[in-house]
Amino acid sequence: MNEAKIFSYGSIPRKGDRAKAYLYFKEWVGRFFEFDGARKEDDVVRVVLLASLNNGYVEGSAKLLDLCGQTVRNHLRYQDPSSFLQVNHELVDRMKRLGALSKPLTLAIDWHDEMYYGDPEAEGVAGTRRRRGSHYAYRFATASVLLDGERLTLAATPIVNEPVIDHVKKLLTQVSELGVKVKLLLFDRGYYSVDLIRYLNSLEAAVCNTAAVSHKGVEGRRG
Template structure:
């Protein structure tokens, strides 16, 4: 069972995707049930941070700099299992379901490509400022400084925009919401 967890972490995907790809492996719900209260989120975070540190060291050597454009996305992984799972959020209907695991993903953008650094589970749409601030602090620990932040539409928050503009002083771009008055 832990093999599926580690494969998902190393491939930056969900346990559900890994269990679907490998015949005979337990379902994501079964794995979660066996791991409930046995593995601390902090331990998993530390394993991922060590993996990311190795990746960042390689990126620093390859590109010879510490300032990068950073993309922050809200990424759903559609879910078809038991909706009472505490990590499942309601989302826009897609592929026959309106439930998903939702992740906050952070990537650096280099030469038109992206390097995914980490993904963090989201437990709702509140506290966007907390998640972004936590990501920026983690990036600083890795000696990565954001020269520009790119957000998708999931990050529309006046508190977040005010923080980035006036306190963090990091330029950012986010898509505008279009309505019938927008030309």
């Protein structure tokens, strides 16, 4: 797609920024889905984008659009997860070409529990502290930067029965592969540990000289 397309919805007023983003991403990311001629492909893309922009769920987003959540989930089961990672890589590359990620940045590593209310044996579900009526959650970690007041997630990885150091390594590897330079690493309280410090100190000198650990003390997170 032509670079100028990034600004093709400029006539939408500022209060419509979310609609502007929705229209742009709907046009652009649809090519990463594989539907094999399915009739509902446009509906699936609409639901996924709405859920992403609202930080919501497929079922609720489908209902808002008067669509069937089960149909959307059926299509998503046959998608290749690596294709969605490629979406992220291409977006980051485009932002770098525009100068948005050219300078060394502060990178935040965060732990997330999305509470789960279904079968506790489901893949990707882990036991956690009781919250909002459940002891189970989809658990994952993210690496993100703050640009012009907006958080941009660069990497994500699931957390299921593995040491904290393992998923920190995965996130930093993903960020490194994107070519993003890091000047400061921020971890919440759950990540502040001797093992983490030792790992960071064991990295190559170029990385150790540009990274530090900040103990933010965000309540309710664990390592």
